[in-house]
Amino acid sequence: MKFDPTLYVITDSTYHTTETLLHAVEEACRGGATLVQLREKETGGRAYLELAQLVKAVTDRFQVPLIIDDRVDVAIACDAAGVHVGASDLPVAVCRKLLGPDKIVGATAKSVEAAKAAYEDGADYLGTGAIFP
Template structure:
């Protein structure tokens, strides 16, 4: 199992950013302590996605933070990213693992214990579980109960992060669950001070896990 620090996982959202402000926000978040970054570009063509991925990777590499590409295995391979995250309607985990080989990171979304076990058996390194709260992103989400999150964490030996509308004020709902960390979008991407937002979130996650 790969040694991943999943404490604070930033998932990007370009819908309210120029490319310049997106890169600035990612850099500030890295300064603030995010431990993993996923570039998520739901509406970008392959060339645009790749160009942006290379720019983001320059930033994450400086901070020694793994870059995960959402959905696009080809973009991940072309830019030399650390891995890929796939959702339930993307390529199957087993196929992504076959293409990427054993050394890169493969993450999967899981909303049920059955899906979590299948993802683990097919080669996933970690799970994203949610949405814990309704989100403001353009991604269609279905709520996941904290009890389900807890059951998923206990059902598989790979780390699981909670995702979906989480912020500094509402993440207390996760207290007591054996999560590896939280994944956030708006709490950092929409923050006036992304560096401080990341730092505060990381502190709260570490306090909660102890």
């Protein structure tokens, strides 16, 4: 899948209600976001899927691809544009196999070796820096 990572917005619902998170995503899309990642570290599968479906309804209105953090199952279930995985998540190669060639697979790589491996396993992009200290 072709995508534009120029303004890649990563959500964090820690300080949001569902309504304010959806509003923030809408404002980001309205403001020029080219890719949105739903990042929910503390949300279980069912709740993550329900939130992903709500966020996807917003991103779809603006034709902005939605990436699901960590959970390829949620990405598949809500038909997101792709998934972003880290070292403790399913491997990039498995995500690529599950999602196929037309979806986006991103990977966190904190070393040159990890970056090379992710690339060889089919990652479309790499996240190389932490968003939190």
